Structures are given as C-alpha cells and as structure tokens.
Amino acid sequence: KEVMSTICINNLKVYAYHGVFEVERKVGQWYIVNLEVDVEFTEAAIKDTIEGTVDYSKLSDMIRDEMKTKSKLIENVAHRIATRLLREFPQVESGTLSLAKQNPPIQGEMESFEVVIDL
Helix, strand or coil: CCCEEEEEEEEEEEEECCCCCHHHHHHCEEEEEEEEEEEECHHHHHHCCCCCCCCHHHHHHHHHHHHCCCCCCHHHHHHHHHHHHHHHCCCCCEEEEEEEEECCCCCCCCCEEEEEEEC
C-alpha cells in the first residue's frame, strides 16, 4: 500500500539580500526557510535508496540558489522557490513553504516577518 508522507526542511538559515529598502539589498540579513513537501516514498523506504523520494540536499541547494537572486519582496522570493520546486521535483504532490525575514527594519519589536505558500 502506498502512503503519502512528508519530507521537511526545518529552519534553514540563509543570509541574503532582499528588501524594499536599498540598504537591505546591500547589507543583507538572515532568513529562515521551512519546507514541507508531501511525497509518496514507500519504494525508497523499503529499498533504502534515494530513488523514489526527494533528495533533501538538492531541495536545500535549490532554495539557497534562489535566495541568491535579490528581490524587493520576500513574496517574490517565495514564489520563485515554489515555482522552481514544483518544476524540478514533479514527485512533490503538495506542501507548504514559509520564508521569514529575521529582524525586519520596521518600528516595533518583532522577531520576523513571514510569508507562507501552499504548494
């Protein structure tokens, strides 16, 4: 019996250069990416091989690569990551991607600002 399962990347820290303000795109800041992808990986689990599942190191590399492209909005970055993920990993059925900007440059005490995309 095939069972849908989830692969998670938890709290991937990436230093990148996104923001509406020019200083954010010059100085940069820390971002946290969380990804949950629903994948049927029964065959990989039984055979103990990477074939039949999603290689999370490749997912991580893809996220880091997309984070290198400067954007004004993290909404744009998250959309690019989600679009590329679905294109390059067709075995992904669904999932959730969140991208949080740590210490955003706005008034008030705030740990992060986050956007979430349902895949």
